Amino acid sequence: MHGQTERPAADNQSHAVPEWKALLDAAVDAIIVIDHRGLIETYNSAAEVMFGFSAQEVLGKNVSLLMPEPYKSAHDGYIHNYLETRSARIIGIGREARGKRKGGADFAIDLSVGEIPTADQPKFVGIVRDITERKRSEEEVHQTRERLAQFGRLSTLGEMAASLAHELNQPLTAIATYTQACQRLIESGRGDDDQILATLKKCDAQAQRAGEVIRRLRQFVKKREAGRREVSCDDIMHDLAALAEVDARDNRIPLTIDVARGLPNVMADTVQIQQVILNLIRNGIDAMMNMDHYYQGILVSVNKFKKDQVKIMVTDHGSGMTKETEKSIFHPFFTTKRSGLGLGLAICRSIIESHGGVLSFKRNPSGGTTFYFTLPIISETKA
Amino acid sequence: MTDYNPTVFLVDDDEAVRDSLGLLMKSVALASQSFASADEFLAEFDPDCPGCLVLDIRMPGMSGMELQQKLIEKRAILPIIFITGHGDIPMAVEAMQRGAVDFIPKPFRDHELLDRINKALEDDQNNRDTLLEREEVEKRIEELTPREKQVMELVVQGKANKVIAGDLDVSQRTVEIHRARVMEKMKARSLARLVRMVMQIQEQSF
Numbered sequence: 130m131h132g133q134t135e136r137p138a139a140d141n142q143s144h145a146v147p148e149w150k151a152l153l154d155a156a157v158d159a160i161i162v163i164d165h166r167g168l169i170e171t172y173n174s175a176a177e178v179m180f181g182f183s184a185q186e187v188l189g190k191n192v193s194l195l196m197p198e199p200y201k202s203a204h205d206g207y208i209h210n211y212l213e214t215r216s217a218r219i220i221g222i223g224r225e226a227r228g229k230r231k232g233g234a235d236f237a238i239d240l241s242v243g244e245i246p247t248a249d250q251p252k253f254v255g256i257v258r259d260i261t262e263r264k265r266s267e268e269e270v271h272q273t274r275e276r277l278a279q280f281g282r283l284s285t286l287g288e289m290a291a292s293l294a295h296e297l298n299q300p301l302t303a304i305a306t307y308t309q310a311c312q313r314l315i316e317s318g319r320g321d322d323d324q325i326l327a328t329l330k331k332c333d334a335q336a337q338r339a340g341e342v343i344r345r346l347r348q349f350v351k352k353r354e355a356g357r358r359e360v361s362c363d364d365i366m367h368d369l370a371a372l373a374e375v376d377a378r379d380n381r382i383p384l385t386i387d388v389a390r391g392l393p394n395v396m397a398d399t400v401q402i403q404q405v406i407l408n409l410i411r412n413g414i415d416a417m418m419n420m421d422h423y424y425q426g427i428l429v430s431v432n433k434f435k436k437d438q439v440k441i442m443v444t445d446h447g448s449g450m451t452k453e454t455e456k457s458i459f460h461p462f463f464t465t466k467r468s469g470l471g472l473g474l475a476i477c478r479s480i481i482e483s484h485g486g487v488l489s490f491k492r493n494p495s496g497g498t499t500f501y502f503t504l505p506i507i508s509e510t511k512a
Numbered sequence: 513m514t515d516y517n518p519t520v521f522l523v524d525d526d527e528a529v530r531d532s533l534g535l536l537m538k539s540v541a542l543a544s545q546s547f548a549s550a551d552e553f554l555a556e557f558d559p560d561c562p563g564c565l566v567l568d569i570r571m572p573g574m575s576g577m578e579l580q581q582k583l584i585e586k587r588a589i590l591p592i593i594f595i596t597g598h599g600d601i602p603m604a605v606e607a608m609q610r611g612a613v614d615f616i617p618k619p620f621r622d623h624e625l626l627d628r629i630n631k632a633l634e635d636d637q638n639n640r641d642t643l644l645e646r647e648e649v650e651k652r653i654e655e656l657t658p659r660e661k662q663v664m665e666l667v668v669q670g671k672a673n674k675v676i677a678g679d680l681d682v683s684q685r686t687v688e689i690h691r692a693r694v695m696e697k698m699k700a701r702s703l704a705r706l707v708r709m710v711m712q713i714q715e716q717s718f
Contacts, residue, residue, distance in 0.1 A: 295570070295597045299526045302595075302619040306532035309622035313539035320539070328535060335528050 159257040163192045165250035167208050179259050181231030192255075197227050197235035208253075220244055220253075228257060237264045270371040296342045300335040307332045357484075359507055360399050362392045362431050362439060369403045373410050373429070380414050383426030392431065393506040395439055397484055402504070405477045405488075409443040409500045412473065416447025416498065434503055438486070442501040449497055458490070516640075518563035518633050520544040523553045523579070524595070525571040529618075533566065536622055542629070550574035554582060562640055564591045564632035566625075569600050569607065569615070580607060589639050591632040595620070642712075649709045652698050660697070663690040667703070668710045 153160055159176035163169055169192050172184045180187075180195050187194060193204040211220070223241030230236065237260045245252040307328050314320025370386050377384035406429065413427045425446035434440035450458065457463040459478050474488075481488040481502045488502040520537050522544055524530045530546045537544035543563075547553040551574055553565075565583075569576040580592055594615035596604045604615040613632045616625055656664065666676045673691065677684040700706035 298597050298618045299529055303526070303528035303532045305619045306529070306536050306622065310532065310536040310539040313536070313622070317539070319541075331528065331531070338528075 156256075157258075159255075159259075161192060161195075161255045161257065162245070162252055163255070164252050165208065165212060167191045167193065167205055170252065171254075176257070179230075179257065180228065195228055197229040200226060201229075212251075225260070228259075236261045266371075270375060293342065293346060297339055300339040300342075303335045304332050304339075307335070357396055357398045359394045359396055361394050362388055365395075365397065365399055365402055365406075366429075366431060368399075369406055372403075373407060376407075376411060376414060377427065380418065382414055382417055384410070384429070385426060386429045388431040389433060392433060392439055395504040395506050397504055401480050402484070405480055405502070406441065406443065408473050408477055412500070413443055413445030413447060413498075416445050416449075420447055433506075438503040438505055440501055440503050442499055444493060444497065444499040446493070446495070446497040449492060455490075459488075516562060516637050518543070518636065519561060520563055520629060520633075521553060521565045521590075522546045523548075523550060523565065523571075523576070524568040525549060525573075526568070529568070536625070540626060550576065550579035550582075554579065557583075557586075557588070559586065559588050559590075562636055564593060564613070564629060564636055566593050566595060566629065569594045569596045569603055577603060577607060580610060580612065584610065589636070589643070591635050591639075593625075593628050593632055595625075646712055649698075649713055653713070655697055656694065660690050660694050663687060664694045664698070664706070664710070667691060667694065668707050 153171065153173040154175075156173060156175055159179045160171070160173045161169060161176055162171035168189055169187050172182075172187055177183055182195075191205070193201045196204060210216075220242050223239065226238050226240045227235045228238045239258040239260050241256050243254045243256075245254055311320065311325055311328050314325065366386060366388050373386070374384055410427060410429065417427070427446075428442075428444040430442050430444075432440050432442075454465060459474050478488045481504075485505045486503040488500070490498055490500045493499055520542050522530055522533045522537070523546075524533065525548055527548070530548065534544050534546050547556075550567075550571060554574075567576040567579060574582075576594055583590065583592070591613040592607075592611075594604055594607050594612055596615050596617050601617075604612075604617075607615060613635065614628045616628060653661070662680065663676060666679060671679070673684050673687045677687045680687070694700075695706065698706055698709060700709065
């Protein structure tokens with residue numbers, strides 16, 4: 130069959146049988162077939178939409194037309210290398226690259242390439258997906274993470290508590306060691322008064338240092354009125370959702386966030402409230418790690434409560450808590466986790482209380498636990 | 513066995529912790545040397561200096577764990593006691609698995625730390641004695657002739673002179689002479705002693 134007619138490259142689309150053409154045009158991804166010289170033979174409807182060129186404009190032209198530099202100049206070389214060496218950098222693998230629209234704007238793509246063996250020179254089919262949106266949301270999550278970390282300095286209360294414990298531990302260790310050394314020096318008669326006195330002064334300085342850490346903690350939790358302003362519940366939940374979803378996805382636990390419409394604004398320190406919710410979600414994830422029915426996931430809901438409050442609920446379908454755990458759950462340094470400090474919920478509670486709300490929990494009838502807290506809304510008269 | 517003058521090396525980034533530990537060592541008449549970072553310690557590290565290392569597990573720059581790794585790579589035998597914070601237990605367990613002597617969470621009682629230090633110094637002294645002995649035995653083996661080494665190997669395997677004579681195709685009298693020379697050069701008063709020395713050399717590490 131081959132070799133009898135000279136096939137004009139630009140006209141090849143007309144060869145396609147109707148089913149084949151329908152299939153190509155139904156695809157969401159751009160599908161482009163090129164010959165061994167890089168000239169476009171097939172160009173589907175999705176490609177027309179994605180790149181902005183019509184099929185007429187590109188058929189028979191070099192496919193590098195659809196690429197920005199440095200891909201544009203390198204592309205003929207890629208094909209040439211492949212035909213020489215048969216070693217492919219992309220065929221059968223797929224990778225991220227850049228495409229160029231008719232107006233010249235370049236955009237992020239996922240590109241996969243396959244070889245079409247023919248009797249003479251091979252052809253190549255490229256499937257192109259526009260990943261501009263995906264890139265943008267990845268970037269957004271990244272930025273939110275950065276911002277939360279920057280404003281709150283630490284992204285979770287657990288981390289904050291750990292660093293706090295470390296900062297307190299240093300002066301306490303020094304004080305304990307100084308005083309114990311003094312006792313030994315005095316008992317053995319080897320310590321002179323000057324040395325003991327100097328050491329006592331050092332102890333004093335270390336005690337002041339520990340006090341300073343505590344003062345900073347108080348400031349962080351209680352007196353951060355400055356960080357408080359009128360915010361909408363949507364704003365609080367929006368940034369948080371991106372972060373929490375990453376966590377949940379990493380642990381393969383479904384997360385649903387449900388914010389009622391038209392909620393009034395609350396007066397809150399956005400980052401602190403986000404930290405509380407994130408902390409509750411992470412606890413929920415931990416509670417569900419060893420469950421078979423984890424597909425029920427975690428539900429975060431925000432609703433109006435009574436006349437003047439908003440209620441935020443974090444419901445997990447985890448293993449639930451024992452009676453003993455329930456009794457102590459808000460006590461500082463109480464923990465059921467192997468590497469936890471037991472400060473997360475205690476700090477959460479003081480943050481919520483400093484906002485004029487209440488943090489509490491209840492058992493779910495179907496298993497697991499719901500932690501919930503309220504925030505007072507801004508009265509309409511005041512606003 | 514030898515004069516043992518150990519130094520307790522203290523590595524902690526916190527100045528007050530470091531200073532107080534130094535005073536504690538002084539209060540029990542132990543020589544100590546303080547370093548504010550793992551790098552500082554490594555720069556002055558001398559493998560022939562006996563003692564032990566009291567090491568903060570969490571430090572900016574090179575961490576205690578990384579320092580341990582570096583020392584392992586240098587085949588250092590200095591025993592390490594890690595001091596750790598509250599959340600560092602999993603890390604400390606890993607350090608133990610890599611051969612640290614012990615770890616102690618902050619804050620600690622002085623006798624808890626001193627007990628561990630004394631134990632570490634004892635270990636260090638034993639290890640260094642064993643090393644010295646081994647070097648000594650290696651030196652003695654160097655002085656044997658090839659024939660004497662052959663005879664020693666067969667003797668240690670428990671073979672009788674007659675059998676060795678057959679194996680090496682020499683007279684029994686010759687074996688007896690070689691054997692006497694081996695015992696003399698190795699300073700071994702009994703066959704059991706000789707066997708223990710050779711086994712010690714064959715064990716490559718502690």
